Amino acid sequence: MSVTTRFAPSPSGLLHAGHAYSALRAWDFATKHGGNFILRIEDIDFNRCNREYEDLLKRDLAWLGLEWQEPTRRQSDHIEDFQQAADQLAGGGLLYPCFCTRKEILAEIERAGGAPHGSEGPVYPGTCRSLSNDEGAARIAAGENYALRLDLSAALLRFSTAFEWQDLESGTITVSADDWAQIGDVVLVRKDIKTSYHIAVVIDDALQGISHIVRGKDLFESTHIHVLLQALLGLPQPVYLHHELITDRDGKRLAKRDESETLAALREKGVTVAQLREKLGLSL
Numbered sequence: 617m618s619v620t621t622r623f624a625p626s627p628s629g630l631l632h633a634g635h636a637y638s639a640l641r642a643w644d645f646a647t648k649h650g651g652n653f654i655l656r657i658e659d660i661d662f663n664r665c666n667r668e669y670e671d672l673l674k675r676d677l678a679w680l681g682l683e684w685q686e687p688t689r690r691q692s693d694h695i696e697d698f699q700q701a702a703d704q705l706a707g708g709g710l711l712y713p714c715f716c717t718r719k720e721i722l723a724e725i726e727r728a729g730g731a732p733h734g735s736e737g738p739v740y741p742g743t744c745r746s747l748s749n750d751e752g753a754a755r756i757a758a759g760e761n762y763a764l765r766l767d768l769s770a771a772l773l774r775f776s777t778a779f780e781w782q783d784l785e786s787g788t789i790t791v792s793a794d795d796w797a798q799i800g801d802v803v804l805v806r807k808d809i810k811t812s813y814h815i816a817v818v819i820d821d822a823l824q825g826i827s828h829i830v831r832g833k834d835l836f837e838s839t840h841i842h843v844l845l846q847a848l849l850g851l852p853q854p855v856y857l858h859h860e861l862i863t864d865r866d867g868k869r870l871a872k873r874d875e876s877e878t879l880a881a882l883r884e885k886g887v888t889v890a891q892l893r894e895k896l897g898l899s900l
């Protein structure tokens with residue numbers, strides 16, 4: 617079996633030890649299996665990303681000893697690929713426009729007496745699902761801004777068996793009705809950036825022939841959505857490896873705002889890659 621892994625950071629801040637851990641796990645997995653390692657720049661969120669961070673993260677990854685082919689795929693150069701995928705889903709009647717603001721969604725949830733809480737926050741109560749096509753079209757024609765949401769129930773009706781995917785650490789994962797209830801009608805085309813992480817990552821993983829996706833446990837639940845999208849779009853399902861998240865001394869997950877733990881700061885303090893690997897529990 618040929619192995620291709622990837623590391624796909626967002627250039628929205630400096631990389632820290634948590635990113636290094638994820639990148640090294642993907643790199644080590646590829647090299648151990650004589651495979652390829654791909655670097656992809658996930659910069660669809662133009663409000664948060666910039667080129668300066670892209671240069672800095674490449675410098676950090678080179679310091680870690682990683683090698684990749686240039687040019688790297690930059691997601692912002694391929695928005696039309698993602699829009700095509702959304703069009704395909706919309707053509708199958710699986711997307712609907714949602715005009716709700718965050719405030720309206722929270723108010724609706726309060727009225728309904730609560731909502732299941734998933735990894736991305738409270739589940740969307742489905743307010744706009746019942747809008748007629750005419751009403752939706754009229755509001756769009758009137759210039760109202762909208763997101764496109766996946767009609768999850770309609771999507772799942774296409775499949776007769778439960779979704780399964782493979783995780784190299786957790787084994788075979790079966791997505792239960794309860795898991796889906798905590799996901800709900802996710803946004804696949806955001807109001808602001810006209811696509812979404814879920815669509816972009818699924819399309820690029822397929823386009824780039826990623827066989828093994830190594831990433832943090834924070835994305836475990838997102839994988840349920842990704843395998844559903846892969847099935848709906850006729851894309852292959854890769855194997856996953858969700859690793860533990862690296863935390864700081866207080867057990868808090870490292871965040872981009874923790875400047876003291878950035879790779880640049882560690883390097884400046886004289887920390888070597890070998891020392892960093894040891895600290896992260898990774899062999900050389």
Ligand SMILES: [Zn+2]
Nearest residue numbers: 714715716744
């Ligand atoms: Zn809505």
